[in-house]
Amino acid sequence: MNSGASSVRTQVLLWGAQRVSAALLALCVVVHLITIIYAVRNGLSAAEILGRTRGSFAWGAFYALFVAAVAVHAPIGMRNIFAEMGLRGRGVDMLLVVLAVLLALWGLRAVWAVVG
C-alpha cells in the first residue's frame, strides 16, 4: 500500500530500522543508567566524567552508537505520529531527514566533547 511519496519497500525498511534502533536504544539506555548510578556513588564531578571518557575508544563507540540509534529512531517515530495526524508526503519526509541529520550532528558533537 503506497500512501505517500516513499515506495512500499522504503516504508518496510523504515519500519525494520525503527525496530532495530529500538532494540539498540533499550540496551544503550540500560548501560547508560547503570553507569550513571555507579558513577554518582562518590559524588558527581565533570573531572570524574572526563577522566572516564576522555581518550576512551570504547565509550566513544558506545555513545556514537547511542546517538545513531536516536537519530534513526526518533524521526521514524515522528513520521508515524505526523501520518496519524494527517501530515504525510515528501515534504514531511524531507523535514524528518533534516531532523535525523541534526540529531546525529548534535549528538556526535556532545560525544566528541567528552571523548576527544
Added chain:
Amino acid sequence: MVFSAKPPRLRASAVKGLTFMTTLKVKIWRGTESGQFQTYDVPRLESQTVLDVVTYVQRRLDPSLAYRFACRVGVCGSCAMTVNGVSRWTCRTHVDKVAAGDTLEIAPLRNLPVIRDLATDMTEFFDKWAKARGRFTGAHTRKDDFATVKPESKERKRVDAGIECIGCGVCYSACEVVTWKPDYLGPAALNRAWTLANDVRDVAQQERLAAVAGDAGCHACHTHLNCTERCPKGISPTAGIAGLKRLVLKAAMKGEL
C-alpha cells in the same frame, strides 16, 4: 461453553407469572452521520439478546428503525453494532452481560459511514479485503489431483487460527488505527491476507505481501490488541498482522517487494 448451575435471575414481576421482568431503557441512534439517540422502553426478558431488543423496537415501537441482521445465530456476521460503547455481535450478546443497570445504548459500528440508524455502509470494509488480495489464487486445474495439506503442518495450524472470520466488522470498528488512518487496511482484511499467506496452494504470495506492506498496511498496526479483545470468534488478527510484518520484512530485505 460453560453452563452455570445458578438458576436464572428472576425478578418480582416474573414471580407473579409474567414473562417480562423489568423495563429496559434503550437509547438507539437515529439518523445518519448526524442524528441523535432516541430512548425506548423495552420489556426485559430472560436470555434476551441485544438483537432481540432492537427487533422489539422495530416491530413493536418504531417500524422506521433501520438495522441489519440475517441468521440470528452468530454465523452471518451482519448484526454487529456498538453496544454501550463497545463493538459487538448483537445476536449472541445477552443483555444481562452488557446492560449498565437497566440501560442500553445502541449505536452503529464505528469507522464506517452510517447509511441510516444502525445500518452502516460496509463497502469500504470489504473493498479493503480485495485491496489486501484476500482472494485465493491457485495454479491447479480441475484435471490436477487434490493438493495435500497436512492438518498438523505449521502453515495449516496458522490458517486454522484465523479462518473462522465471519466478516462482521467488529474488529474494524474497534481499531483506533483505522480511525486515525482511514486508508489503513484494518484487522479483518489483514487477517484474511495472513490466512492466504499460509495457504501452501496459493501462487500470488509476492503480490499479496506487496499489497499488505507499508504505511497503510500491516506496518501501521500499533499492537493495541483491540481487534483481538473484541473478535467474537476468538481470532487474534494482531497475531496475523505480526506474522505479516515478519514475512514482509524478509521479502523487503531480499529485494522481493
